[in-house]
Amino acid sequence: MMAAIELRMQILALLDHYVDAIDNDDLEAWPDFFVDDCLYEIIPKENVDFDLPAPLIRCENKRMLRDRVISLRNANIYPPTTYRHIISGLRIVTEDADGVAFTANYAVFSTNVDGETRIYQTGRYIDRVKKIGDAWKFVEKRAVFDTSRVQTLLALPI
Amino acid sequence: MMAAIELRMQILALLDHYVDAIDNDDLEAWPDFFVDDCLYEIIPKENVDFDLPAPLIRCENKRMLRDRVISLRNANIYPPTTYRHIISGLRIVTEDADGVAFTANYAVFSTNVDGETRIYQTGRYIDRVKKIGDAWKFVEKRAVFDTSRVQTLLALPI
């Protein structure tokens, strides 16, 4: 039981830290939450439901994540949007020598320069993490979103 | 303290599991989160505030929950709506031989075929659970919702 609580706390701490970097505009820290040969996807739920997993965003290693941050910084002279992530319902799916697989619900709210807050998207993380030294890192992170009317081309990470 | 943490973890795990079944369209699993002679209600906050507890939905045993799932499946050829539950603020109210009573805040978002995500309802669970063998089951589950403009006739469970 104690080990289960400890694991849950560590995964929650990782997610909280991850979200904190995005919501507080520390995008440069974002790639370091991943291992080098990671997989990061933002993918519509309907594609997953119909087993046609064509992601809107797909990064196949940490270098691609770094490139994405550079694009975002260059495209946006001043970050016009604030994200606010709310995470709930963490479920550990498997735990083995390869790491830990888990899912969690998320809701992301965005506030633009007009000052109004909207639901940016809701969805579900389907993640796999591995412990590298003392730190948990994402091996795979899939944000499977419900909201199909979503602008992702120059959007912040989920 | 350890017992309190363990209990909290188990209640959270139950809620997370429950929500996961609804949000991922596993409605057939939903009745099994309850004991046979359960009470399940969806009820407007204003009714509770004025002590006129006329629920919109009231199921008085597990059979009625199963009937409800069948109705939902027959009414909806393809599930057109995705729910996404976010739960926060779990508070254990009482713990005794009869089980555990607790409350928690919830926000449920819905995404229709138009792909837009809306606030479906916010509210508060007022629940009672009992341990049956190794598993916690709902004896009573009341979803007291703030949002009175809510379509519940053929809505998914909350």
Add this chain to the structure above:
Amino acid sequence: MMAAIELRMQILALLDHYVDAIDNDDLEAWPDFFVDDCLYEIIPKENVDFDLPAPLIRCENKRMLRDRVISLRNANIYPPTTYRHIISGLRIVTEDADGVAFTANYAVFSTNVDGETRIYQTGRYIDRVKKIGDAWKFVEKRAVFDTSRVQTLLALPI
């Protein structure tokens, strides 16, 4: 590790209790979550970002919190708005003899008499708490909100 889990649980319990009082219209209990010489602020994120911290609401001690509750009760014959707080992403920042500093994301939903639920505001708590006897109390509570189109003059506490 055990001490960290225990601390986290206690801070979560405090936040859950605090939110519960506001969401369930127990405003009179609200000031008692603070020490006498507390600081309570509701402050726009853009002000914090530009280091111009002009808060919309600033209470410099518990007496001012009590005055605020009286104003709210006098201004509103019957509380027309229900708030629903969702909190996520608790992060302990420092822990020392002076207490514990932490941050957390929040989303507050409001339901007016029209029965529709809207995003009232999203934001981030930047808090400091201290243990007084057996109970944790807020020494400082800052609600830094993203949503600038917010009506705060006679709004409930965040």
